[in-house]
Amino acid sequence: MEHFNLENNKYETDELELVDNAMDNAYNILIGKDTYESLMFEGADRIPLPFNPFSDVNYNQVCDMLIEHYIQTEEYERCAKLVELKETV
16 A cells, blocks of 8 residues: 555546546536537637547446446436436437
8 A cells, every 4th residue: 555645645636636527527518518619619728528529429338437426426416417318318
């Protein structure tokens, strides 16, 4: 087991924030709150996403991945919205 040090903690924190940001971007795209284009329009040169928006995307798999993420972060309202989305598509 690694010992705690500030440098490792900073790296892990940055990585977790990137994952959270990617999941939130994907969630907002799936529920229709944002589009990939609107996120790019906000001035970002890159947008973190857990999938490539320019290839064939299996949205059921993306929903499942997001549900798992939001279970771990205890954001159950988002999980419910994603389950509802999967049932309607």
